[in-house]
Amino acid sequence: MGRERLFNAAMLLALLAVPLLAWGLQEPFIITLATKVAILALAGVGLNIALGLGGLVSLGHAAFFGIGGYAMGTLASHAQNYEPLFSWPFLFEGSNQMPLIWLTAVLASASGALVIGALSLRTSGVYFIMITLAFCQMLYYFAISWSAYGGEDGLSIWVRNEMPGLNTLDPIQFFAVAFGVLCLALWFSARLARSAFGLALSAARQSEERVETVGLAPFKLRLVAFVISGPITGLAGALFADLNRFVSPTMLSWHTSGEIMIFVILGGVGRLYGPLVGAAVYILLEHLLGGISEYWQIFLGLLLLGMVLFARGGLIGAPVGSGGGA
Amino acid sequence: MSFILILEQVLNGLQFGVMLFLMAAGLTLVFGVMGLINLAHGSLYMVGAFAAAAVAGLTGSFLLALIASLAAAAAAGALVEVTVIRRLYDRDHLDQVLATFALILIFSEGTRWLFGSFPLFLDVPAYLSGPVTLPFGIQYPLYRLAIIAIGLVVGAGLFWLIARTRIGVQIRAGEADREMIAALGVDISKLYTVVFALGAALAGLAGALVGAIQSVQVGMGEPVLILAFVVIVIGGIGSIKGALVGALLVGLTDTLGGVFLPRLFALMLEPADAASLGASLASMLIYILMAAVLLVRPSGLFGGSA
DSSP states (O other): OHHHHHHHHHHHHHHHHHHHHHHHTTOHHHHHHHHHHHHHHHHHHHHHIIIIITOOOOSOTHHHHHHHHHHHHHHHHHHHHTOEEEOSSSOEEOOOBHHHHHHHHHHHHHHHHHHHHHHHTTSOHHHHHHHHHHHHHHHHHHHHHOGGGTGGGOEEOSSOOBBTTBOTTSHHHHHHHHHHHHHHHHHHHHHHHHSHHHHHHHHHHHOHHHHHHTTOOHHHHHHHHHHHHHHHHHHHHHHHHHHHTEEOGGGGSHHHHHHHHHHHHHHOTTOTTHHHHHHHHHHHHHHHHHHHOTTHHHHHHHHHHHHHHHOTTHHHHHHHOSOOOO | OOHHHHHHHHHHHHHHHHHHHHHHHHHHHHHHHHOOOOTTHHHHHHHHHHHHHHHHHHHOOHHHHHHHHHHHHHHHHHHHHHHTGGGGTTSOHHHHHHHHHHHHHHHHHHHHHHHOSSOBOOOOOGGGOSEEEEGGGEEEEHHHHHHHHHHHHHHHHHHHHHHHSHHHHHHHHHHHOHHHHHHTTOOHHHHHHHHHHHHHHHHHHHHHHHHTTSOBOTTTHHHHHHHHHHHHHHHOTTOHHHHHHHHHHHHHHHHHHHHHHHHHHHTTSOHHHHHHHHHHHHHHHHHHHHHHHHHHOTTOSSOOOO
16 A cells, blocks of 8 residues: 555645645635635545445435535524524524534534434435435425525625634635645544444445344444544535535535545545545546536546546556555 | 315326326336436436427427427437446446436536527427316316326336336346346347336436426436435335335325425414425425335335345
């Protein structure tokens, strides 16, 4: 795995170097693009724990992305209107402090993941794919009809939320926040993959019966993985909403689920840095092809199709060779 | 809340359910026979609707438009099966999801490129427009009744095809054991193309029929696709009978919930709150139904093992 590790370090350094360079050249747009890559990669890192490590093909991770986004939108909109969210049984006020927003986003998406996971994991295979998709769609329609927080039009926040000690309105400082969170998540998922839990989860993916035979419960392993995976994607959702200062039902749409999955797959399933490579390539394609043609998603579709049919190891597979896995 | 209103809404729910059945039948057939999860099924629905709108615009004939929708969707289905889908049968579900998701992107953007972003309109023909008077003095749009009738006839035809014809025998045998029927001399890859094109044609027909009520636009197939997934999860994947029962359940639940839940809440809450809470809950109702079915029967009402 030496070459893969080297490649990973190079990718992380590149993600850090590009915005620093752009900062020197005073190109704030490029910093914003890099921030977007970091945040979307974070969403992919979350999904990769369920998908790569646990083998759970969730087509509903936009649910957690959106829950995180709405956690930010709800708290921040109450803070900017000086109204408490509710005053009974205890006073709960809005907030524009990122740490508190993140905590809320993580708790909310973990609860969502617990409920969705407990129901969906009763099934497997195609049923699991369709059910996660359906629950995501349920939240999407709920957000559309929930007029108190913008309904179909979404919810705008006037000023980006605050991080103690930093000026988040400065693009490079906000990038630093997103990059820091991404590094933590990557470190965490590397530790998780090597932990006893991660090994058991991986084993349950490869051979459910053997895991049961040694006395472990695959359902519990998978549920825990799902509840770890969801909040990481949820945290990415909160950051993404903060980047745009806007949250809308689109974050919950199944296209978003598909895109998060594309990040993971483009890079290579189960590879730790797959989501980073995938998100970077996706944003680059969107930026470059989007400039050439309004219909750039045709090319994205063709690329993805070619990838699935002919290049199974993902983009990381090309430079570092196949193998991989978690 | 009158008896007539309830009956009207039941008919609306039935019409919606019948449309969902046309979508779900293809999905469940393709999964049952080939073991393929096809996200691009909604794109075939869209292809049918666009073909119908284009042909109706050129010729002015609704019947020709319907035929065009069947032909275009079947042709698109066969083309996609031969070029892409065929390579996916042996792959895991993740690959199938990704490749068919890629197909959606290609279909949607390709259609946008050909027809533009503005919705097209497909008019209900004069001989099917206007209301008819049903028993109990109900005034109901003739076109919606016609949709219910067409859907039921097509559904009956499908059951007949599967149960009584030679190709139906081959389809059922293919579901049970694909190596065995290949060994018996059935050209399995041709059979798969036919099954895929058949499912595509049903989706295309549904798209054209619904296109005359709603507008014909890019992305119209996706909400229906996800509802069709809910239908086959409830009915049991691979079962046509399950698809029928699931479709009617989902169609009725969604329609009746959307109309009556806000009224139910209005008995207990302020009108504004009742309307918004009722609408939110109604939009979630079919998913709650799905969760409830899965709690009792994880592989659906008529499903075997997943």
